[in-house]
Amino acid sequence: MPSLGSDPRLLNGLHRVSSALIGVTLWVFGGLGITNNLDFFSTTGAPLFGMTTNNLLSAVSLVVGTVLVAAAVRGGRMASTVSVTVGALFMLSGVANVLLIGTPYNILSFRMPNVVFSLLAGLVLLTLGGYGRFTGRLPSDNPYSDEQRHPVDAEGDEDRDQRLPHGSADIEAAGSLAETERLVASGGGTDEQRRLLAEVGSIRDLAERRRAWQELTGRGSTHA
Numbered sequence: 001m002p003s004l005g006s007d008p009r010l011l012n013g014l015h016r017v018s019s020a021l022i023g024v025t026l027w028v029f030g031g032l033g034i035t036n037n038l039d040f041f042s043t044t045g046a047p048l049f050g051m052t053t054n055n056l057l058s059a060v061s062l063v064v065g066t067v068l069v070a071a072a073v074r075g076g077r078m079a080s081t082v083s084v085t086v087g088a089l090f091m092l093s094g095v096a097n098v099l100l101i102g103t104p105y106n107i108l109s110f111r112m113p114n115v116v117f118s119l120l121a122g123l124v125l126l127t128l129g130g131y132g133r134f135t136g137r138l139p140s141d142n143p144y145s146d147e148q149r150h151p152v153d154a155e156g157d158e159d160r161d162q163r164l165p166h167g168s169a170d171i172e173a174a175g176s177l178a179e180t181e182r183l184v185a186s187g188g189g190t191d192e193q194r195r196l197l198a199e200v201g202s203i204r205d206l207a208e209r210r211r212a213w214q215e216l217t218g219r220g221s222t223h224a
Helices: 008-035 055-074 076-098 112-130 157-163 167-185 191-200 206-217
Strands: 046-048 051-053
Touching: 008 046, 008 051, 008 055, 008 076, 008 112, 051 055, 051 112, 055 076, 076 112, 167 191, 167 206, 191 206
Parallel strands: none
Antiparallel strands: 046 051
16 A cells, blocks of 8 residues: 555645644634624633634634635645645744733733644644655655656756666666565565665665666566
8 A cells, every 4th residue: 555655645635634624623713703793902802612812813713724724625735835834833823922921912812722722733734734745755756756846847858868768678677666666565575575675765866776776686577
């Protein structure tokens, strides 16, 4: 089975769900706050779900919730980018507003439960929104790998040609490597095949990876 970190559909679903989950939560919180006809800039606020809110915080919650839900509907890289960005803003808000509690500048009517929610929501968005995207070594089939993040344009024909297999031995090695990756990904393959894949797994250049595989297996036989 494909791993969560490399399968585009699983990653897309994870990023969409995390964005929609926090977005809908903010919709509920903001909507109930608005219907209570609270003061707009009250620094004390009114209790709601164990937190406090005023009309300004309710309005902000509705706007941010809409942005997150829209990103979830759009999906793809948009959902991940928005989740990470909003998550960072949530974390920053939690840290900044904890310093404003009890002062006249607490215009969002924050109390410690609000701070805790802001930090937790930010952590969820940062963790799930960035999962499978921000890491030091992504597999080649990860939708956020360098190969997919920088597609070859019309002027990159030479680079594209260099990545394609040339000659019968190179083609055989490419087929062998692809078949072995498929076997291992589906839970099959031998220990030796898994070891060989691990050896070439750190090579990002496709042509170099095929050459390394060919040297390790002897003209790319899958039965190494």
